[in-house]
Amino acid sequence: MGTWRDGWYIFLKDLKTGRYYLIWNVLFMLYMGLTTSFIFSSDDRAKHVINPLGDFMLLLLVPLAGFTFCRRSFRYLKDDSYTQMLYYYRMLPIPLSAVIKARLLQTIFAFSFNSCFFFGLMLWLSAPFWGDANFSAYLAFALTWIGYGLMITSGYMYFEFLKRGIVYMWVSFIANGIIASLAFIVEAFSGNLVRFVMDYAKQYGLLSPVMWGSLIIGGLLIGINSKIILRKLAVRDLA
Numbered sequence: 001m002g003t004w005r006d007g008w009y010i011f012l013k014d015l016k017t018g019r020y021y022l023i024w025n026v027l028f029m030l031y032m033g034l035t036t037s038f039i040f041s042s043d044d045r046a047k048h049v050i051n052p053l054g055d056f057m058l059l060l061l062v063p064l065a066g067f068t069f070c071r072r073s074f075r076y077l078k079d080d081s082y083t084q085m086l087y088y089y090r091m092l093p094i095p096l097s098a099v100i101k102a103r104l105l106q107t108i109f110a111f112s113f114n115s116c117f118f119f120g121l122m123l124w125l126s127a128p129f130w131g132d133a134n135f136s137a138y139l140a141f142a143l144t145w146i147g148y149g150l151m152i153t154s155g156y157m158y159f160e161f162l163k164r165g166i167v168y169m170w171v172s173f174i175a176n177g178i179i180a181s182l183a184f185i186v187e188a189f190s191g192n193l194v195r196f197v198m199d200y201a202k203q204y205g206l207l208s209p210v211m212w213g214s215l216i217i218g219g220l221l222i223g224i225n226s227k228i229i230l231r232k233l234a235v236r237d238l239a
Contacts, residue, residue, distance in 0.1 A: 006094050007101030014106065018070035022113070025069050029114045032061050033121030039194065040126035054194040055183035060176060062145045063152040065114040066107050083164060086233070096233050100161075100226050107153055107222070111146050119145075130198075136205035143206075144197045147214025152179070154221040161229045162236060 039054035089099050119142040123130070130137070155175065159168045186193055200210040 003095055003098045004101055006098035007105055010089075010094070010098060010102035011105040011109070014070065014102070015068075015109070018068065021069040025110075025114060026117055028069070029065065029117035030121055032064070033118045034125070036061060036118075037122045037125035040129040052183040052187035055186055055192065056180055058145060058194060059148075059179050059183055061118075062149045063156070063179075065118055065146070066110050066149050066153040066156075068106065068110045068113070086161065086236075097230055100230050100233075103157060103161075104222065104226065107150070107157075111149060115142055115146060130202070133202050134205070137202045140201035140204070140206050140208045140211045141197055144201065144208065144211040144214045147211065147216075147218040150215070150218025151221050154218070154225040157222075158225055158229055162232055 036057050039057060086099070090096075119138075123138050123141070152175075156172070159171045163171070183193075197210060200208045204211075
């Protein structure tokens, strides 16, 4: 429990230091929610999700909800700020596991906080498209995509903790390219991820197997990667 207490301390300290950056988070998430809402067509003659644009946007944008703006995130390339953070905490009597747990708490907070604005506005503006769907359907849709976001975040965490800023940047570019291409691959097979998630959310609500599968896989990947990061971080040269 001691490492979780230390993790809470680090998380709350970072949150307090960067509390004014949360304003940018709110504005950015509202902007993303607004633009993403346009992928839904509520034309009475043919309600549909614009594809592959819908899959493309959500595949790329949802993982961004797992981050909060802060000074460190703005300067990771110029100052290698994540490595500097690790070097700082290594000099303190704080176990590395507490730093990892602080990052996990930050991820939970970010997805919870950002999703309220992102999915809240997107689903509110696209309500005519959903017809008679109830609140559980909206929540299941959002949670399914949050589970996907956790999967991608687990990979970002690995490079955030174990690689230099320049490597992290290039890996992010490559990963985004691969993720974006998935939308066109799904389209080539006449698929539609947004519609697929929506149909299960409307049919099963919070019992949606897609939602639970997404959350479980995302949680497992976060947990497994955290253990790998902790083991490799102990021997990483931060000089």
